[in-house]
Amino acid sequence: xxxxxxxxxxxxxxxxxxxxxxxxxxxxxxxxRPYPKQLDFHASGGPLSVxxxxxxxxxxxxxxxxxxxxxxxxxxxxxxxxxxxxxFDEPTIxxxxxxxxxxxxxxxxxxxLGQVGSWGTGAIPRDAIREIxxxxxxxxxxxxxxxxxxxxxxDVQAGTSRITIKTxxxxxxxxxxxxxxxxxxxxxPPEDIYFEGLTRTNARGGIVTLTFTPLKGMxxxxxxxxxxxxxxxxxxxxxxxxxxxxTPEQRAAIIATYPAHEREARxxxxxxxxxxxxxxxxxxxxxxxxxxxxxxxxxIAAMDFGWxxxxxxxxxxxxxxxxxxHLYDCYGRSEQVPMVHALSVKxxxxxxxxxxxxxxxxxxxxxxxxxxxxxxxxxxxxxxKPATNPPDHTAxxxxxxxxxxxxxxITEINERILTGRFKVAKHLNDWFEEFRLYHREDGKIVxxxxxxxxxxxxxxxMIRHAKVQAVPQRKAMPGHQVTDRATGVLG
Numbered sequence: 001x002x003x004x005x006x007x008x009x010x011x012x013x014x015x016x017x018x019x020x021x022x023x024x025x026x027x028x029x030x031x032x033r034p035y036p037k038q039l040d041f042h043a044s045g046g047p048l049s050v051x052x053x054x055x056x057x058x059x060x061x062x063x064x065x066x067x068x069x070x071x072x073x074x075x076x077x078x079x080x081x082x083x084x085x086x087x088f089d090e091p092t093i094x095x096x097x098x099x100x101x102x103x104x105x106x107x108x109x110x111x112x113l114g115q116v117g118s119w120g121t122g123a124i125p126r127d128a129i130r131e132i133x134x135x136x137x138x139x140x141x142x143x144x145x146x147x148x149x150x151x152x153x154x155d156v157q158a159g160t161s162r163i164t165i166k167t168x169x170x171x172x173x174x175x176x177x178x179x180x181x182x183x184x185x186x187x188x189p190p191e192d193i194y195f196e197g198l199t200r201t202n203a204r205g206g207i208v209t210l211t212f213t214p215l216k217g218m219x220x221x222x223x224x225x226x227x228x229x230x231x232x233x234x235x236x237x238x239x240x241x242x243x244x245x246x247t248p249e250q251r252a253a254i255i256a257t258y259p260a261h262e263r264e265a266r267x268x269x270x271x272x273x274x275x276x277x278x279x280x281x282x283x284x285x286x287x288x289x290x291x292x293x294x295x296x297x298x299x300i301a302a303m304d305f306g307w308x309x310x311x312x313x314x315x316x317x318x319x320x321x322x323x324x325x326h327l328y329d330c331y332g333r334s335e336q337v338p339m340v341h342a343l344s345v346k347x348x349x350x351x352x353x354x355x356x357x358x359x360x361x362x363x364x365x366x367x368x369x370x371x372x373x374x375x376x377x378x379x380x381x382x383x384x385k386p387a388t389n390p391p392d393h394t395a396x397x398x399x400x401x402x403x404x405x406x407x408x409x410i411t412e413i414n415e416r417i418l419t420g421r422f423k424v425a426k427h428l429n430d431w432f433e434e435f436r437l438y439h440r441e442d443g444k445i446v447x448x449x450x451x452x453x454x455x456x457x458x459x460x461x462m463i464r465h466a467k468v469q470a471v472p473q474r475k476a477m478p479g480h481q482v483t484d485r486a487t488g489v490l491g
Contacts, residue, residue, distance in 0.1 A: 025121045028125075029072050030080075035238075035242060035243065036242070037237075038065075038066040040236050041055045041066060041236040041238070042066070042083070042084055042085040043084035043085060044085075045070075045085040045086040045209075045234075046086060048205075050234050051205070051206070051207055052208045052210075053208070053209050054233070054236070055238060056212070056225075056235055056237050056269040057212075057213060057239070057269045058213060058239050058240045058266050058267045058268055059266045060240075060254070061238050061240055062245075063238060067184055067186065067211045068111030068123040070085065071112070071163070071182065071184055071209075072112060072123035072124045073087075074088050074181070074182060075124060075146075075148040076124060076125060076128045076149065077150045077151040077161075078125070091161040092181040093163075093178070094162075094164075095178075095182075095183045095184070095197065096108045096163055096165055096183075097165065097166040097167055097168060097184070097185055097186070098168070098185075098187045100167055100168075101139040102139045103167075103187070105141060107186055108165060108184070109165055112124050113132070124146065127149070129147075130147040130148060130160060131146070131147040132145075132146050133147075142165075143165055145162060145165070147160050147162055148162070168190060172193060180200040180204065181206045182207045182209065183201060183207075184209045184210075185208070185209065185211070186212065188212040188216055188222070189221060194210075213265055213266060213269060214265055216271075217271055226449060227437075227449045237268070237269050237433070238269060239268045240255070264436060270437075271437065277438070277439045279410075279414065279417065279435055283435075283436075286417055286422060286424045287424060287426035287432070290328070291326065291425075297317045298320070298466035299315065299316065299349070299466055300316050300353055301313055301314065301316070301353065301355065302387065302462065303345075303355065303356050304451045304458070305356070305371050306334060306451055307335060308334060309334060310334040310451050311341050311451075313341070314327055314431070314459055315330070315348060315352065316459045316466070323421055324416075324420070325416065326425075327423070327428070327456065329425070330431045330452055331348075332452065338375050339378050343378075345375075345380050351467070351469050352467070353381050353383050354375070354381055354382045354383060356375075356383065356458070357386055357387055357404070358386040358387075368386050383462070383465060386404075387404065388404055389402035389409065390402050390461065390464060406457070409458075409461050434452045435452075435453070
């Protein structure tokens, strides 16, 4: 082969190279390899029960790119061997949309088809594109419909898929009347548009995909996925640190350009909550690398009971010399009985005392003691009394009389954060997700997606009951004394 290439004239070799590049550019789908977080997003669509997926991500991390290639697969029927997500065996009909005609042309259309004048260099392979219909009016070079060859080869007759490119500013009426296999929302849609699009997929049990940076705060669409969490919804979060195409220096430079009030949204895909956020601190204010916990630091665990919302547990270590509390582990799981939770809890240290709330379930007051007894039965070291704030000795309060005011606990944690005396292991993503979303509406704390926050408050306010692991006593030989290494006391 090399000899044949060498025999060609320079002009012929150049032409051959140009053709090879053209063919590669015309089938980018074949070379698509997602980042790990993008792969998680694709895989989340695998179960048939999942119909609504949100890829919540920072800016310029590849969210639109990954959704574009996934929908190119659904249109063409060309799924790679490694594909973990949902598949369609027959031609599909779908919509893809963004906020405006220009925005849709410059993002969704560009990802699917390539740049204007180079159509066929996007996610949909060039040889799969059967027809492109331009929009009759509006933004120049905007496309309305693309017909795509689905499958075929051998004795199998190829079918034709269809994708229509729409915009939110067309209004709800333009989103009615068709039965679809999929809808892809790139950028956050208004609530009425979202539910109209979802309705179009009901008859076929189709799928809805959202890819956006949540700059509109806790909107109704965001709330559906992050707080209400109805069956069939899945959220994948992708940050700038998950985008491998950036160097650390590039990431730092990009982050520096973002306004402070939008930084969490643009970096981590965290909804901006403005003044409603309870802990108005960046992750960096509390995050720390995982540390080795010295044996002399007392430890404590705290649990928030749950069923439909998760049972949440946090583990804390207390550096008494610096009065700094380190949250080093957490666990959360819904719709499981105490026996299941107990196994995970005990695996993290059976000796660690567990704090718990008086009200075991939010809707059943005073149920904490009954749940405490169940966990005791399964070997969890439950504290003898429910969690309370520290007693005010100046007011003559005794242990257990400090009350359980939520505001007192929040104030304590905020003060600790501000003074650098509360740290959380940075790998605990589930905890940080709640930390960012914990907020008020009309002055009241929103009691959704707050399980880790409640457990954390119980633990911090009960840190006075933290314990050091006891060292088993060694049997002394006659005529010898044994020193307990934990207490320094002679045995």
